Amino acid sequence: MDRHEFKRKVIDYAHSIGIDDIGFTHAEPFLEYKAKLIDYLDKGYASGFEKGSVEERTNPKASLPSAKSIIAIAVGYPNKLPDAPKGRKGSRRGMFARASWGMDYHELLNRRLNKLEAYIKSIDPGIETKSMVDTGVLSDREVARRSGLGYIGKNGFVINPELGTYTYLGEMIVSYPFPPDEELIDSCGDCNICVDRCPTGALVGNGQLDSNKCISFLTQIKGWMPDEYRYKIGNRLYGCDTCQQVCPRNKGINTDHHEDIVLEPEILKPELEPLLEISNREFKEKYGHLAGVWRGKKPIQRNAIIALAHFKEESAVDTLKRVAENDPRPVIKGTAYWAIGQIQGSDAAGYIHERYPHEQDAEVKEEMLKGIQETSH
Known part of the structure; x- marks a missing residue:
């Protein structure tokens, strides 16, 4: 099986297990992001929740030395809450952000990534993989951007053509050279x-x-x-x-x-x-x-x-x-x-x-x- 056929099979399987969009990129360092990350840290913008050194966060091979490709996945989530109760005087209500609606997205995405890993290894048992969701060292958004899942908007979110910004993102580093996808050339334009x-x-x-x-x-x-x-x-x-x-x-x-x-x-x-x-x-x-x-x-x-x-x-x-x-x-x-x-x-x-x-x-x-x-x- 050639690389393109293998990629097609992975895409088809991904869609069958509840992955809404999938993209592929090479495993070379994120040099442009590295410069932005250093500037971000220098300006004191970091939350403190981030993990890993600058090198680990921008070089996939620091996580998997045999890395040849990265597979990015996106799963869309709802942004409307049917039958939402209304707060009123004497019974005020709070609100959880939409990314927290339903099952913890770490578990939701890891279930899909685990299935995808098993499928890839069923075709080629020699392939090494390492998956990450949010808590990994790589930037989910940068991986998604370079994999063609969307462009990063002024709000910092990946804007996917079909799913918008309401997406859970995860990635899998693999030791197999899948053909990379092209990045989306789009932007927010004058919208601010x-x-x-x-x-x-x-x-x-x-x-x-x-x-x-x-x-x-x-x-x-x-x-x-x-x-x-x-x-x-x-x-x-x-x-x-x-x-x-x-x-x-x-x-x-x-x-x-x-x-x-x-x-x-x-x-x-x-x-x-x-x-x-x-x-x-x-x-x-x-x-x-x-x-x-x-x-x-x-x-x-x-x-x-x-x-x-x-x-x-x-x-x-x-x-x-x-x-x-x-x-x-x-x-x-x-x-x-x-x-x-x-x-x-x-x-x-x-x-x-x-x-x-x-x-x-x-x-x-x-x-x-x-x-x-x-x-x-």
Whole structure:
């Protein structure tokens, strides 16, 4: 079997196991990306979640010395939530970003990549492979771009002609020289909607992102939410979809044909107040299958508290008081005190001053005063 026939078989099999698009590229270093990556790191834009050295992130052979090709895959995911519950006064709700809808995408993609690996090795057992999904050292987006799956838009996402930006990406390095695909020559042109509409100005042009300003990143940090972003996150519990929602290339696209992407409206748009006192066990049982809880329940709970402040939800004050008084974690305790001040304004002053001597943590005490001193939004 020649290389082109082998490639055709791999493409056909990929489509049969739920891979929406597949592309191939050579395994030479990503030199252009290397220069961008060094500039990105020099400017302090990195989130800290990234793995690997610059060499490992730009040279496929650092991961698989016998590498000859890389296979990139894309699986589209839904961006519309049927029967979504509506939040209302007394029952406010938060939101998980669309990339976290359904089964954790790491598992979803790894299942497909494992099947694809087995199929390739059934044809040629001597082929070496190494697959990656998000947590690998290679840039999923750069591999997808060079494999012809799309071009990288100003929002930093790979824009696929059929799937838009709502795609899970993964790749497999292989020791077989598959014929490479051509890169897509396309661009966003004069369109700048995503950059203009980013709530925090995190998009800095040319597809670059300042992770430290990005709401998606900020919702995942475990520490204190910086003051200037607390009212920017709104009711987001994990992630942010704004730069995808406003992208014209996503118009009319909603990939909802995958049976293993099961949408659970009550889980993906949950009531905020019950999240504040949920046990570890219940949290894991209810939300553990979502990609959006990979950092645990603490960031989700902190974001839920901030969302209640955003809504000025008076009915949540009693719960917030219990959390403030009893939760041992300073970030949760302090954010709850801050939220009480934001919701009740000057009416909270008596309670805050009464509780102030009982708290020992300096940062918690700072949040207590900040909550009642800040100008109401």
